Amino acid sequence: MSLLTVKNLSVGYDSHVILKDLSFKVEAGDYLCIIGENGSGKTTLMRTLLGLIPSLSGSISLDEELTGGGIGYLPQKSSIQKDFPASVTEIVLSGFLGGMGRAFFYTKEQKTLALENLERMGIKELKDRSFSELSGGQQQRVMLARALCATKALLLMDEPVAGLDPDAQNSMYSVIQKLNKEGCAIIMISHDVDAAMRYADHILRTGPVPFFGTKEEYLKNE
Amino acid sequence: MSKLFEYLQFPFVQHALIVGVLVALCSSLLGVTLVLKRFSFIGDGLSHVAFGAMALAAVLDQLLTEALKTEIPGLSGNSMLLVLPITMISAVLLLRTGNNTKIKGDAAIAMISVASLAFGYLIMNIFSTSSNLSGDVCSTLFGSTSILTLTGLEVWLCIALSVAVVLIFVLFYNRIFAVTFDEDFAIASGIKASRYNTMIAIVIAVIIVLAMNLVGSLLISALVIFPALSSMRLFKSFKQVTICSAVLSVCCSLGGIVISLLAGTPVGSTIVAVQAAAFLLCTIAGRLK
Numbered sequence: 001m002s003l004l005t006v007k008n009l010s011v012g013y014d015s016h017v018i019l020k021d022l023s024f025k026v027e028a029g030d031y032l033c034i035i036g037e038n039g040s041g042k043t044t045l046m047r048t049l050l051g052l053i054p055s056l057s058g059s060i061s062l063d064e065e066l067t068g069g070g071i072g073y074l075p076q077k078s079s080i081q082k083d084f085p086a087s088v089t090e091i092v093l094s095g096f097l098g099g100m101g102r103a104f105f106y107t108k109e110q111k112t113l114a115l116e117n118l119e120r121m122g123i124k125e126l127k128d129r130s131f132s133e134l135s136g137g138q139q140q141r142v143m144l145a146r147a148l149c150a151t152k153a154l155l156l157m158d159e160p161v162a163g164l165d166p167d168a169q170n171s172m173y174s175v176i177q178k179l180n181k182e183g184c185a186i187i188m189i190s191h192d193v194d195a196a197m198r199y200a201d202h203i204l205r206t207g208p209v210p211f212f213g214t215k216e217e218y219l220k221n222e
Numbered sequence: 223m224s225k226l227f228e229y230l231q232f233p234f235v236q237h238a239l240i241v242g243v244l245v246a247l248c249s250s251l252l253g254v255t256l257v258l259k260r261f262s263f264i265g266d267g268l269s270h271v272a273f274g275a276m277a278l279a280a281v282l283d284q285l286l287t288e289a290l291k292t293e294i295p296g297l298s299g300n301s302m303l304l305v306l307p308i309t310m311i312s313a314v315l316l317l318r319t320g321n322n323t324k325i326k327g328d329a330a331i332a333m334i335s336v337a338s339l340a341f342g343y344l345i346m347n348i349f350s351t352s353s354n355l356s357g358d359v360c361s362t363l364f365g366s367t368s369i370l371t372l373t374g375l376e377v378w379l380c381i382a383l384s385v386a387v388v389l390i391f392v393l394f395y396n397r398i399f400a401v402t403f404d405e406d407f408a409i410a411s412g413i414k415a416s417r418y419n420t421m422i423a424i425v426i427a428v429i430i431v432l433a434m435n436l437v438g439s440l441l442i443s444a445l446v447i448f449p450a451l452s453s454m455r456l457f458k459s460f461k462q463v464t465i466c467s468a469v470l471s472v473c474c475s476l477g478g479i480v481i482s483l484l485a486g487t488p489v490g491s492t493i494v495a496v497q498a499a500a501f502l503l504c505t506i507a508g509r510l511k
Contacts, residue, residue, distance in 0.1 A: 050410040072411070075406055080404060083454070084403060085459060085463045097397055097411065097413055105396065106396065
C-alpha cells in the first residue's frame with residue numbers, strides 16, 4: 001500500500017473551498033514537491049494532510065504504520081516564538097511524544113536516538129544551546145531532527161529553506177536529499193521551482209491548472 | 223528576630239506559611255506555559271470569575287444559614303466548594319474560545335471577567351447584611367487577612383490540591399512542553415493537544431482558587447506571571463526556567479509573608495511587591511550576563 005493516498009480531496013476553511021477534487025499518491029521513498037502561486041492553497045493542503053484542519057470532502061488514507069502519529073512535520077519558520085526558552089535537546093526529544101502512548105518520560109534509547117538525529121543533521125555540538133540563540137539554518141536543522149524523532153517514513157515540510165541565506169539553503173537541500181536517499185519519503189512545499197526540478201521526483205502543482213505526476217511528465221507538459 | 227520566632231509558635235502563622243509556600247509553588251509551575259502561550263490574562267480573567275463565585279457563595283451561605291437557623295458544619299464559611307467548580311468551567315470555556323469562535327480570546331476574557339466582577343459586587347451589595355461591606359470586598363480583592371484566618375479544613379484542602387497540581391505537572395511535563403512550544407507539530411505527531419489544553423485550563427482554575435486565599439483575586443496574575451518572567455531573564459531552557467521560577471516564587475512568598483508579619487503590612491500586596499523587586503533584580507542580572 002502507498003504511504004499516503006489522497007482521493008477527491010477538497011480543502012479550505014469553513015465553506016470557502018481553496019482546492020478541490022485533488023487526487024494523488026505518495027509511495028515509500030518518494031520526493032514530492034508542491035509548487036504553486038501564493039494563496040493557491042499549498043499550506044492549507046499540508047495542514048489538512050496533517051489533520052490540523054478538517055477536510056471538506058474526499059479522503060486521506062495513511063499507511064498503517066503512520067496512523068496516529070508517525071508523520072514528521074517541519075512547520076514554516078515564523079510559527080515558532082522567538083523568545084521561547086528551550087534547549088535544543090528538549091525540542092528534539094519532544095518529537096518522540098506522539099508515539100509514546102501512555103509513557104510519561106523519555107527512555108534512555110530515545111535520548112540516544114535524539115543525539116543520533118542531531119548528529120545526522122550535523123549539529124550535535126549544539127545540543128545544550130538555547131534554541132533562540134541559533135541562526136536560522138541551525139534552527140531549521142533542529143526542527144528537522146525533531147521531525148526525524150517522530151517518523152522514519154514520511155516528512156512534511158512547509159518551505160524549509162524560506163528566509164535562509166543561499167549557503168544555508170543549499171546545505172538544507174542536501175540534508176533533505178540525504179534523508180530521502182536513506183528511504184524517507186518527502187513532501188515539501190517550495191517556492192523555488194528550480195530546486196524542485198533538481199531534487200524532487202514527483203510534482204504537485206496547485207492553482208488554476210492543477211497537475212500531479214512525475215517530474216519528467218511535468219517537464220514534458222511545460 | 224525573636225519577634226519572628228514568637229510569631230512562628232502560633233498555628234495560624236504556621237498555616238499561613240504552609241499555604242503560602244504551596245500556593246507559590248503551584249502558581250509558578252504553569253506560569254511559564256501561560257506566559258509563553260500568550261495567556262497571561264487568563265489568570266486575571268479567571269480570578270475575577272472566582273471573585274464573582276466567592277460573592278455568590280458568601281450570599282448563598284448567609285441565606286442558607288438564615289433559612290435553616292443553623293450553620294451547616296463543613297459547608298458554612300467554606301466557599302471553595304462552589305468557587306472551584308465555577309472557576310474550572312469558566313477556564314475550560316475561556317480556553318475553548320481561543321479559535322473558531324465569533325468572539326476572540328482576549329475579548330471573551332475581558333467580557334467574562336468584568337461581568338463577573340460587576341455581578342459579584344452587585345449581589346454582595348443587594349444581599350449582604352454585613353456592616354462592613356467595603357471591607358469585605360476589599361479583603362476578597364486584595365486578600366488582606368484571609369491567609370491568617372484559614373481553618374484546618376482549608377489548609378488540608380490546599381495541601382491536597384497542591385499535591386495534585388504538582389503531580390499532574392511532573393507527570394505531564396514533557397507533553398505540556400510540547401503543546402506549549404509548538405501545538406501544530408504536537409497534533410501532527412499524534413498528541414491530543416486539545417485534551418492537554420483542557421487539562422491546563424483546569425489546573426489553572428485550581429491554582430487561581432488556591433491563590434485567592436494568599437493574595438486575593440486582583441493580585442493573582444502577579445503570582446502566576448512574575449516568577450516565569452523573572453526566570454526567563456536569567457535562563458534559556460524550559461527546565462531551568464521552570465525550576466528557577468518555582469524556587470523564586472517560593473522564596474518571594476516566604477519573604478513577603480515574613481515581612482508582612484513583622485511590618486504589619488497586608489500579606490498579598492507585600493508578596494507582590496517582593497515579586498516585582500525580584501523581577502527588577504533578574505532583569506538587571508540578565509542584562510549583565
